[in-house]
Amino acid sequence: MKRFFQNTAKVSFASLIATISVSALFLCLITFASYEASAFQLFGKIVIAVSLPFLILNPLFGFIYSFLIKGKRKIVYILLHFICIATISVVSLIVFMFRYFVPFGP
Numbered sequence: 398m399k400r401f402f403q404n405t406a407k408v409s410f411a412s413l414i415a416t417i418s419v420s421a422l423f424l425c426l427i428t429f430a431s432y433e434a435s436a437f438q439l440f441g442k443i444v445i446a447v448s449l450p451f452l453i454l455n456p457l458f459g460f461i462y463s464f465l466i467k468g469k470r471k472i473v474y475i476l477l478h479f480i481c482i483a484t485i486s487v488v489s490l491i492v493f494m495f496r497y498f499v500p501f502g503p
Contacts, residue, residue, distance in 0.1 A: 405462055405465040409478070412455055412459025413477055416478075419455075420488075423449075426441050426444055449489060456482045457482065459478045460482060463478055
């Protein structure tokens, strides 16, 4: 584990892959929000409660860690993490607004 955290490119890449996979799960879960089964809604609430803090903190840590990368890939990792942070923020805001504040939302 100590060797893993010393290689900043691997840590940043793992953070990026984890962020993309959890956000894909999150978006798939949003598309199935119209089902009426109570077990599915409970599963959705649990996944959202666990994935949103992860999707906020993980890209931030990867973004900070990508500043420590040496070489030409530094700017690519910084941009990819920034894009992930911006996308997740916008999607979370839209989901939250439609779920709780907009009366005509899904």
